[in-house]
Amino acid sequence: MATDITFEQVNYWYQAGTPFAVHALKDINLKIKPGSFTAVIGQTGSGKSTLIQHFNALLKPTSGTVTIGDRVITNATKNKHLKPLRKKVGMVFQFPENQLFEETVIKDIAFGPQNFGVSEADAQALAKRMAGEVGLDESLLSRSPFDLSGGQMRRVAIAGVLALEPEVLVLDEPTAGLDPRGRSEIMQLVTRLREEQGLTIVLITHQMDDVANYADHVIVMGHGKLLKQGSPRAIFSDPAWLEDHELGLPSATKLAYELQQGGFHFDQMPLKIAELADQIVPQLPKGAITHE
Amino acid sequence: MNKVMFGRFIPGHSWVHRMDPRAKLVLSFLYIAVVFFANDFWTYLIMTLLLLASVVASAIPLGVYIRGLMPLFWLMIFTVLIQVFFGVGGHVYWQWGWLVVSQDGLNSAGLILMRFVLIILVSTILTFTTEPLEIADGIESLLSPLKKLHFPVATLALMLSLALRFVPTLMDEAEKIMNAQRSRGVDFGEGGLRQRVRTIVPILIPLFVNAFNRAIEISTAMEARGYQDGENRTKYRQLKWHRVDTASLVIYVISLSAVIGLRYFS
Numbered sequence: 001m002a003t004d005i006t007f008e009q010v011n012y013w014y015q016a017g018t019p020f021a022v023h024a025l026k027d028i029n030l031k032i033k034p035g036s037f038t039a040v041i042g043q044t045g046s047g048k049s050t051l052i053q054h055f056n057a058l059l060k061p062t063s064g065t066v067t068i069g070d071r072v073i074t075n076a077t078k079n080k081h082l083k084p085l086r087k088k089v090g091m092v093f094q095f096p097e098n099q100l101f102e103e104t105v106i107k108d109i110a111f112g113p114q115n116f117g118v119s120e121a122d123a124q125a126l127a128k129r130m131a132g133e134v135g136l137d138e139s140l141l142s143r144s145p146f147d148l149s150g151g152q153m154r155r156v157a158i159a160g161v162l163a164l165e166p167e168v169l170v171l172d173e174p175t176a177g178l179d180p181r182g183r184s185e186i187m188q189l190v191t192r193l194r195e196e197q198g199l200t201i202v203l204i205t206h207q208m209d210d211v212a213n214y215a216d217h218v219i220v221m222g223h224g225k226l227l228k229q230g231s232p233r234a235i236f237s238d239p240a241w242l243e244d245h246e247l248g249l250p251s252a253t254k255l256a257y258e259l260q261q262g263g264f265h266f267d268q269m270p271l272k273i274a275e276l277a278d279q280i281v282p283q284l285p286k287g288a289i290t291h292e
Numbered sequence: 293m294n295k296v297m298f299g300r301f302i303p304g305h306s307w308v309h310r311m312d313p314r315a316k317l318v319l320s321f322l323y324i325a326v327v328f329f330a331n332d333f334w335t336y337l338i339m340t341l342l343l344l345a346s347v348v349a350s351a352i353p354l355g356v357y358i359r360g361l362m363p364l365f366w367l368m369i370f371t372v373l374i375q376v377f378f379g380v381g382g383h384v385y386w387q388w389g390w391l392v393v394s395q396d397g398l399n400s401a402g403l404i405l406m407r408f409v410l411i412i413l414v415s416t417i418l419t420f421t422t423e424p425l426e427i428a429d430g431i432e433s434l435l436s437p438l439k440k441l442h443f444p445v446a447t448l449a450l451m452l453s454l455a456l457r458f459v460p461t462l463m464d465e466a467e468k469i470m471n472a473q474r475s476r477g478v479d480f481g482e483g484g485l486r487q488r489v490r491t492i493v494p495i496l497i498p499l500f501v502n503a504f505n506r507a508i509e510i511s512t513a514m515e516a517r518g519y520q521d522g523e524n525r526t527k528y529r530q531l532k533w534h535r536v537d538t539a540s541l542v543i544y545v546i547s548l549s550a551v552i553g554l555r556y557f558s
Contacts, residue, residue, distance in 0.1 A: 019302060019356060058471050083477060091475040098465070099472040101497035111494070115477030146501060160476060 002034035003069040003088050003167045003200065005055055010064035012050055024050045026224045028064070032168070032217075037194060037201045039211040039232070042221030043246050048204045049094070051221065052170050055202065056089035057082045087116050090166030094173050096157030100145040105131070105156050108145050112164045123163070130159040134189060151182040158186070162193070168200040169193065175207065183207075187214060212236065212250035212271035220245070232271055252276040301423050306351035307536060308421040313430030315537035316418050319544050323414045326548040327407050335551045336406055342547045343413055350421050360416045361409065368408050375401035424456035425529075433531055447521065454510070462503070469498050 012025035024047050032038055032055075040048050053059040054066050057073050066073040068085055093099070102108035109127035114120060131141055134155040140148065145156050158174065171190065175183040191214055193199050205211060211218060211232055218235045220228040222245050228235060236242070236253050249257070252273050256266055264283055270276035303309075308316070323342070330336050347354060361368075379397025386393040418427070432449035439445050470480060473494045480491050 018359075053471065056475060058474060080482075083479065086475050086477055089475075091472070093468060093472045093475075096472065098502055099469055099476075099494075099498055101494050101501075112476035164476065 004034050004067075005032040005089075005168065006030070006067040007054070007061075008065045008067070010054065010061040010066060012054070012059060013062045014050075016062055024224050025054075025061075028226050030219060030226060030229060032200060032202060034167070034200050035194075035198055036217050037191075037215050038203070038217045038219060039215035040202065040204045040219045040221060041206070041208070041211060041247060042227075046221040047224040048221050049172055050224075052091070052172060052202060052204060055168065055170050056086050056091055058091075083116070087164050088166055089168045089170060090161040090164050092158055092161050092169070092171040092174055094176060095154075096161070096174075097145075097150060097153035099157060100153060100160075103144060104142050105136070105145050105148070106141040108156060109160045109163050112160050116164065126163050126165075127159070130163045131156075133162060133193075134159045135185065151178055154178065154182075154186075158189075166199070168202065170202040172204045173206070174203070175205070175210070190214070208236075208248050208250045209252075212253065220247070233269070236271060237269060300419065302352055302356070302420045304351055304421065306349060306421070307540075308346065308350040308417060310534070310536055311421075311540060312531055312533050312537045313422050313426040314433050314531060315533070315540060316422055317427070317430045317434060319540060320414055320418045322544060322548060324411050326551055327410050329552050329555050330406075331403070331555060335554050338547055338551050338554075339410055340406075342544070343410055343417075345543075346417050347413070350417055352420055356420070357413055357416055360420075361412055364408075364412060368405060371408065372401045372405050375404050424459070425453055428453040428456055429529055429531055446525070458506075462499070465502060466495060466499055469495050 007028045007030045010025055010028040011023070014020070014022040014024050028051065040051065042048050050059065054061060054073075055068065057066070057068070057071075057077070060066075060073055060075055060077055062075055064074075069088060071085055100108050102111060106124060106127045109130055110120070110123035113123040113126055118126065128138070128141065131138070136152065136155050136159065140152065145153055148156065154174070161169070169190070174190070175186050178186065187210055190201055190203070194201050201214075203210070203215065215232055218228075218230060218232050219226060220235060227245060228241075232250075236249055239249055239253075239257060242249060248254070250271055252270050252275065256264075256270050256276055256279075259280070260266060264280065266279050268279075270279055323339075327339060330339050347357060376393060376397050377391045379400045380392055380394055383395040384392060385395070385398075422430075428449060431452065432445060435443070435445045435448070473491075474480065478491050478494055481488065483491075
């Protein structure tokens with residue numbers, strides 16, 4: 001069954017009813033469609049992380065309703081029986097390598113499925129498969145997770161979430177602090193999972209290039225409000241608005257705007273490097289491209 | 293975890309907020325010591341009025357203080373009940389087997405409850421109005437005479453301020469780890485004792501490992517910035533004794549002497 005996530009007039013207050021109360025989400029309405037790739041962008045402190053913690057009921061709305069698949073979560077929802085939701089919506093938090101704890105990598109990956117009742121043998125087999133999926137060498141499986149490099153630890157953590165076999169995968173800045181190669185590998189992994197397994201992806205990121213390259217839907221958050229949502233093309237079509245909200249453009253789009261001021265013409269603002277190249281080449285003066 | 297008000301700092305600019313942390317520490321200790329001298333209506337009236345005056349001077353609503361008492365509610369009920377049923381002496385109102393409700397029992401129960409509430413409230417005033425690092429500075433300054441006995445006051449103060457600084461960070465981290473493990477299907481606070489203890493492991497190990505890593509990073513960063521233990525350091529935050537502090541001290545000393553005076557000379 002496909003799991004879609006719908007927010008209806010969701011408000012969330014941290015520490016409601018105390019002098020420290022903070023209105024973190026204000027009247028949010030949104031829908032995450034099955035199989036979509038949604039990017040959530042916004043400045044630090046705009047409510048992105050609070051928003052995604054509603055996706056598997058780690059937080060419950062102070063008012064309004066969140067519908068996850070066929071479950072409706074409101075303020076009155078009890079903490080019991082939320083486990084099936086947690087299996088449907090897998091969460092990869094920021095710096096997920098900080099959650100590893102088992103003696104060996106394989107045990108750590110198998111920990112999640114075992115919590116959901118998968119037998120130890122099956123969980124281990126699943127763990128082996130997921131380790132391969134995220135590109136971990138089989139020789140690492142019996143090592144302690146604390147002996148691994150930062151990038152490898154992050155893969156173990158992601159494999160641990162994938163082993164739950166979720167339908168929706170939520171990632172909070174999965175590439176933060178990784179080197180360029182690690183970053184592109186993680187992003188490729190995410191897109192491959194989406195293509196092969198039909199996973200729904202929700203990605204929080206500050207990398208506008210990732211948004212342009214992979215997302216088909218963008219949610220812009222600011223000061224706890226949902227400021228805008230739409231296709232990447234629609235979101236990135238208004239650089240002045242983005243500037244006002246302290247957000248950037250993908251590098252290809254940025255270059256295109258600069259070239260436009262220098263006399264180039266674009267029928268449609270390019271989002272990816274390849275689109276940019278396709279549109280520039282016909283406009284170059286004849287003989288400008290030489291092949292040696 | 294977020295609902296706990298006890299021991300937190302609430303920013304403000306009130307009379308009490310502007311006081312020197314040393315003054316607040318000394319006054320709190322004095323107050324707590326004198327609470328044990330109070331023994332009748334008049335002495336408790338003075339103690340209560342002094343406390344209420346301090347609460348008003350802190351410009352934080354009384355309701356917030358009351359909420360600070362809530363986590364200790366059951367402990368208070370428990371001690372009061374023990375006193376009521378097991379205190380012996382004076383007129384006996386009710387008896388059933390070895391459970392006795394007597395005059396002295398009721399008296400001491402009232403006494404204990406009053407002491408409990410007063411002591412907790414006075415320490416809550418301190419923590420509500422004083423930043424943790426100020427408290428650490430205050431303690432360091434008050435302990436400084438111990439330097440003469442070669443007691444490592446500066447090291448202790450450093451450890452104290454580092455510890456206080458990382459309490460909220462560690463709390464945040466614990467919560468993040470809990471959420472991550474919850475997402476991996478761990479049920480906290482469910483099942484029997486054995487089950488519950490087992491669910492602590494996936495929080496505790498990452499928390500310890502991260503604390504070790506953080507300690508290494510901090511010590512490296514401190515050394516890189518020229519920190520050497522035992523060297524004489526200057527201080528950035530200077531504690532200053534103001535007129536507010538002297539005035540508060542005078543008020544406290546007068547009222548507290550009145551309590552002791554009433555107890556021994558009336």
